[in-house]
Structures are given as structure tokens and as C-alpha cells.
Amino acid sequence: MKSPAFFQRSELTQALWSFRREFAMVGLFSMLANLLLLSPTMYMLQVFDRVMASQNELTLLMMSLITLFLFMVMAFSEWMRSKVLVRSGVRLDNLLGARIFEASFEARLSRQGDAAQRAFGDLLQVRQFLTGNGIFALFDAPWTPIYLGVLYLLHPVLAGIALCFALAQAGLVWFGHRKSVAPAQAATEASTEARSYLQSKLRNVEVLEPMGMVHHLLPHWTQRYCRSQGLHGKAQSLTHRITAWSKFIRYAQQSLGLGAGALLVINNQLSPGEMIAANVLMTRTLAPIDQLVGTWRGFIAARAAFGRLESLLQAHPQRDPRLQRTAPVGSVVLRDVVAHAQARATPILQGVTLQLEPGSITAILGPSGSGKSTLARCIIGVWPQVSGEVLLDERPLAGWDRRELGPYLGYLPQDIELFEGSIAENIARFGDIDPDKVIAATRSAGLHEMVLRFPKGYDTPMGEAGNLLSGGQRQRIALARAIYGRPRLVVLDEPNANLDDAGEAALVHVLQELRTQGSTVVIVTHRQGILAAADRVVVLRNGLVERDGARDAVLASIRNTAPAGTPSPRLLAL
Structure with a gap:
């Protein structure tokens, strides 16, 4: 006996199952139509066999009025089922949009870039099929046997x-489905690869164009594009x-059906009216199957999109909304x-063990490629391939709800990204803007006076301000965003890379404030000026902790082991 889990519906299937009432209404209107x-x-039967024989105009008038009324009811049924499906499509977007939005970000964080990029395209594909002609064909196809029964009576x-002819059409649908799945999927994947390659290069156009690299990349893109077009050509x-x-x-059915009807009329087995009516009814009998032939490609695409969405939601399940945590203290x-990485045999981090206490500032040092930035991402829980334990307040970091934990974390990555919106919105992390907290964060980062010099102040759009900001100013805005709301855990990756002396002084002031308020601070740096604010220094080399201890003791150890003539502590970056 199969276990109850076998009968459990996936999250996406449950969402579609919630529309069973709407689909029942569509089925009812389809039956009526x-x-x-x-x-x-x-x-036609009445006109040809009765009206024309009796030449009764009143009978013709009444039959015409009744038929027009039935046509109006049929048109109403067609309109109502279309309306129900359109509203269901909007409701489906509202039901799954936020969920897919969050899952796509988690997929991107897990290095599943393709799944994240095409998630909403897949949702659109499913919605368009469920509200288009394809679903009508599925609801109309069960009526083919009934039309065959009426033809049998004739x-x-x-x-x-x-x-x-119906079996021939059905066989064609089956053949098309069997033969088209692989070519269609290959064409879609090749097109996605070519598009992703082009988009990745467009994001770096400021690097490619000045150095004349664009025409060197053209053959690489052309190869991918031509392969994509060739596969699309085969599928088409x-x-x-x-x-x-x-x-x-279809045409053979119309002609042969009419010819067969004429032969039966000649042999007095059918009346002329029945012949014309039978030909129209035969065409209607094959219409749903013919419609399936026209929509089978859309069905294949929708089924593939459904499978990808289902895999995405299963890989990134929704967190339990009832799970509540108290505010973290910051002990890590x-x-x-x-920490592993794809296409790399050796782990980036190899068994790192650390304990970070609230109110402490830990500097992570080491040569390039030693795993400093990876360690920073592991601490805040955004590195996808991690084994071992990362605990926040003795609880696994992966078990926290990010929406709940987010205000208590601050993160400044190496690559600064400011988003579309005002300066205040960026600093407030696009949540509810607390003016006092925004101003407190900008004052700590030494930005308040600079922001006030903009014509719109804190309401200045980043699209406008971004052209006026230097690299150091952008980094300080990102720093203000990281410390907004006095977070309990702050991780800063090369926070002084673009700062001048004034900016570095503001950074030291920020660190002192964070220590005073009891935050746990981790700094990844190559520059020695910021080390004065650190309590502890951890030195990484080849993914291993080489030195760990109080700042002065670790720096003294480095000076004692440094070769003669080597500047210290700049040695740590070599």
C-alpha cells in the first residue's frame, strides 16, 4: 500500500487544484456551448426537409428566431468561460507571484541562475495556456463522441x-508530441544560452568597448546564435x-464527407438536408482534435514550464510562517x-572553526584567493554549498526566516549595488522608512551633509544621484544601508576599498559605534589603517585558519615571521 506522502500534491499542483471550482464552471459553460x-x-434539417417542402414562411420565421436565440446563449456561454479563465489567470498570478519571486531569489543565491531568470516566464507560459485556446480544446474534445453519436443517428x-478521420487526427497529435518534445527543448535551451551570453556582455560594456573587445566576442555570440536559430528552424x-x-x-474529410453524403442521397438513404447537416456536423466533430494539433506545441511548452516551476518551488520550500524567533544577540x-564551489575540486574553505562574540570586531586577513569573501558569505548564510555548522545564537542560520532576521543583519559586499529608488529607500532597505534611523545611519557614515546638498535631498533618485557619486560615496551609502537600524551582526567585505582618509575615519567611527551598541562585526580587509579598530585578527591561507587571536598578538607574530625588509602588516595581502 502506498504511503500517504505518495498522494500529497506539490505546492504548484495545490495552487491549481484551488481553481477546481473555476474549471468546473468552464466545463459547464463548455457543455452548454x-x-x-x-x-x-x-x-439545416428543418429548413431543407420541412420548410422548403411546405413553403411555410411562418415556420421559417419561428425556426430562425429560435436558432438566433440559441446562438445568443451559445455566444454568452463562450464569453463567460473566457471571462472565468481570464480572471483565473489574474488570480493565479496573485497567488504564485510573490512565492515565485522569493523562490527565484533563493535559486539565484544557490547559483541556479537559469531557473531564477526564467521563473516568471514559465509562470506566464502556464497562465497563457490555461487561459488560451489550448484549454478550450481540452474541454471541447470530450464532445467528439457525442457528435459521432449524432452522425450515427443520421x-x-x-x-x-x-x-x-478523428483517429487520423489523434494519431497526428500523438506523433507530433513524440517527435517535437526534444527539438523544442533543445531550441529553447540554445536560445536561453545565446541570450544569457549576450546579456552578460552587455552588463560589462564599459570594459569591453574601450579595449576593443566587442568584435572579438562577436564570433562567440554568433556561434551560439546560429546554433539556436538552426535548432529553432528544425523545430519549426x-x-x-x-x-x-x-x-x-481536414480538407479531405470535408470533401469525402460531402461526397459520401451525396452518394447516400443518390441511393435514397439520406435526404439533401441531412447531407448538408451531416457535413457541417462532421467538420464540427473534428474541430476540437484539429485545435489540439494547433496547440500541441503550446501544451508542450506549458508542461515543461510547469515542471520547471514545480522543481523550483520544491527545491526552495516556503518557510513556516508560524516560526517566530526572538531578536538575535549576535553570537556566531x-x-x-x-565551502565548495562548482567546477572546483578543492574546497574554498577547509574546516574553519571560529566563535564571534557580541561587541567584538574581528578582522579577516589573508592573501587573495584565501577564502576571505567566501567566509564572509558563509557567516551571513548566502554561500550555497556549505557543510559544517553556522550558528547564530546557537541556532542554525539556515533555520531563520530571512524576513524576520534581515533587520538584524548588515552586509556590505565588495561589489556595491545601489537599486532603483531614492537614497532614503536604498538606505532603509526599501522597507518602511524611519527618518530618524536613516539620518542616524548617514551621520555615522559621514554622508548627511553630502546628501543634503542634492536638490531633492534624501528623496533624490539613485538614477540621478548615481551619476554624481564617486566610488567612495557609493560605498558609504552602502555602508549606511548595512548599519541601518543598528543590526546585531555586521559583515563588511573590503569596506574601505574606495574610501579616502575622511571616509576611512568615518568607517572607524562606525565600527566604534557598533562595538558600543554590542554588535558582532566582521571586517574583510587588505588595508592596515582599519586594523586599529579591530579587537581580533584571523588570518586565512588556502582556506585554512593560519593565525587567530588578539590583534596585537597576531600582528606581532606576523612581524616576527616576516622576511627582512618586508613592510608590515602589508605582508598579509601578499
Whole structure:
């Protein structure tokens, strides 16, 4: 017996299952619309076999009015099912948009760039299929047997012909599905690769253009682009062949059905009215299957998008909203932390063990490539491939809700990124802006007077201010963002890389304030000026802790072991 977990629906399937009432309404309106599609057939039978024989104008008028009324009801049913699906599509976006937004960021953090970039494209693909002609074809297809039954009542031969053509169309759909999945997926992947390559180079155009590198990259992009176009051409060629065969079957059905009906009329087995009505009904019988042929490619794309979204949400489950944590004190413990990276056999960090106490300032030193920035990312929990333990207040860092923990963390990365919005919004992390906290953060970073000199002050958009800011000023804004709200754990990666003497003095002042308020501070640096503010120094080399202890003791140890004539402590960066 299968376990209950076997029957559990995935998060995405549960979201779609919540629309079962809407799909039931669509099915009801589809039933009404398909039943009323028999109206033209019945009207033709009455006109040809009764009205024209009796030449009764009143009967023709009444039959025409009744048929027009049924057409109006059919049009209303078509409109209502379209309206229900459109509203369901909007509701689906509202239901999954925020969830996919968060999961895509987590996927990007886990180095799953492709999944993050196309997540909303996949959601759009699923929504368009669920609200387009493809879903109508699925709801209309079950009515094909009913139309066949009506044809059988007119004459079994006509039903047999329609059944043969229906099976031929269904076989074409199956063949197209079998043959098109792999080419379509290969074309999509190649197109994504070419687009990603181009976007990555456009982001670095200021480096590529001055050094004349653009034309050197053109052949690399052309190779990817031509491969993508070739695969798309093969997939489209297959689609066109299937469409051509579908048209052949449809036209052959119309002509042969009419010919068979005429033969039955000649043999007095069918009336002329029944012949015309049967031909129209036969066309309607094959319409849903023909529509499936036209939408099978969209179905394949939607199914693939659904699978990717399902994998994304399963890989990054929603955190329990009932989980509440008290405000962290800031005590950090790392036990045997090993950090890996893709396409690298040797770990970046190899069993790092540290304990960081509140109110302390720890400087991480070491040569380039020793793992300093990786260690900083492990401490704040944004390095994806980590083994060992990273604890905040004796709880695993991965177990904290980021929305809850975020205000208590401050992080300044090497690559400064300021986002679209005002200066105040950037410093306040795009949350509710507390003017007092914003001003306190900018005063600590030595920015307050500079910001006031802008025409709009703190409301100056970053798009406008970004062109006026130097690298050091941008770094100080990012520093103000990192210390906004007095966080309990602050990690600064090369915070003085672009600072002048005034900026470095402001940074030292910030560190002193953080120590006073009891924050746990970690600084990654190559410059010796900031070491005066540190209580503790950790030296990394080749992913291992080479030295760890009080600042003066570690620096003295380095001076004693440094070769003669080597400047100290600049030795640490060599």
C-alpha cells in the first residue's frame, strides 16, 4: 500500500487544484456551448426537409428566431468561460507571484541562475495556456463522441468516416508530441544560452568597448546564435509538416464527407438536408482534435514550464510562517565549515572553526584567493554549498526566516549595488522608512551633509544621484544601508576599498559605534589603517585558519615571521 506522502500534491499542483471550482464552471459553460453547436445542424434539417417542402414562411420565421436565440446563449456561454479563465489567470498570478519571486531569489543565491531568470516566464507560459485556446480544446474534445453519436443517428457510414478521420487526427497529435518534445527543448535551451551570453556582455560594456573587445566576442555570440536559430528552424520545420498534414486531413474529410453524403442521397438513404447537416456536423466533430494539433506545441511548452516551476518551488520550500524567533544577540559560531564551489575540486574553505562574540570586531586577513569573501558569505548564510555548522545564537542560520532576521543583519559586499529608488529607500532597505534611523545611519557614515546638498535631498533618485557619486560615496551609502537600524551582526567585505582618509575615519567611527551598541562585526580587509579598530585578527591561507587571536598578538607574530625588509602588516595581502 502506498504511503500517504505518495498522494500529497506539490505546492504548484495545490495552487491549481484551488481553481477546481473555476474549471468546473468552464466545463459547464463548455457543455452548454457544445450542445448548442448542434443548433445549426438542426436548423439545416428543418429548413431543407420541412420548410422548403411546405413553403411555410411562418415556420421559417419561428425556426430562425429560435436558432438566433440559441446562438445568443451559445455566444454568452463562450464569453463567460473566457471571462472565468481570464480572471483565473489574474488570480493565479496573485497567488504564485510573490512565492515565485522569493523562490527565484533563493535559486539565484544557490547559483541556479537559469531557473531564477526564467521563473516568471514559465509562470506566464502556464497562465497563457490555461487561459488560451489550448484549454478550450481540452474541454471541447470530450464532445467528439457525442457528435459521432449524432452522425450515427443520421447514418452509420457517415459516423464511420468521421471516426476514421478523428483517429487520423489523434494519431497526428500523438506523433507530433513524440517527435517535437526534444527539438523544442533543445531550441529553447540554445536560445536561453545565446541570450544569457549576450546579456552578460552587455552588463560589462564599459570594459569591453574601450579595449576593443566587442568584435572579438562577436564570433562567440554568433556561434551560439546560429546554433539556436538552426535548432529553432528544425523545430519549426517539424511543426509546419504536422500542420500541413493536419490541413490535408481536414480538407479531405470535408470533401469525402460531402461526397459520401451525396452518394447516400443518390441511393435514397439520406435526404439533401441531412447531407448538408451531416457535413457541417462532421467538420464540427473534428474541430476540437484539429485545435489540439494547433496547440500541441503550446501544451508542450506549458508542461515543461510547469515542471520547471514545480522543481523550483520544491527545491526552495516556503518557510513556516508560524516560526517566530526572538531578536538575535549576535553570537556566531562556525564549526568545521567547508565551502565548495562548482567546477572546483578543492574546497574554498577547509574546516574553519571560529566563535564571534557580541561587541567584538574581528578582522579577516589573508592573501587573495584565501577564502576571505567566501567566509564572509558563509557567516551571513548566502554561500550555497556549505557543510559544517553556522550558528547564530546557537541556532542554525539556515533555520531563520530571512524576513524576520534581515533587520538584524548588515552586509556590505565588495561589489556595491545601489537599486532603483531614492537614497532614503536604498538606505532603509526599501522597507518602511524611519527618518530618524536613516539620518542616524548617514551621520555615522559621514554622508548627511553630502546628501543634503542634492536638490531633492534624501528623496533624490539613485538614477540621478548615481551619476554624481564617486566610488567612495557609493560605498558609504552602502555602508549606511548595512548599519541601518543598528543590526546585531555586521559583515563588511573590503569596506574601505574606495574610501579616502575622511571616509576611512568615518568607517572607524562606525565600527566604534557598533562595538558600543554590542554588535558582532566582521571586517574583510587588505588595508592596515582599519586594523586599529579591530579587537581580533584571523588570518586565512588556502582556506585554512593560519593565525587567530588578539590583534596585537597576531600582528606581532606576523612581524616576527616576516622576511627582512618586508613592510608590515602589508605582508598579509601578499
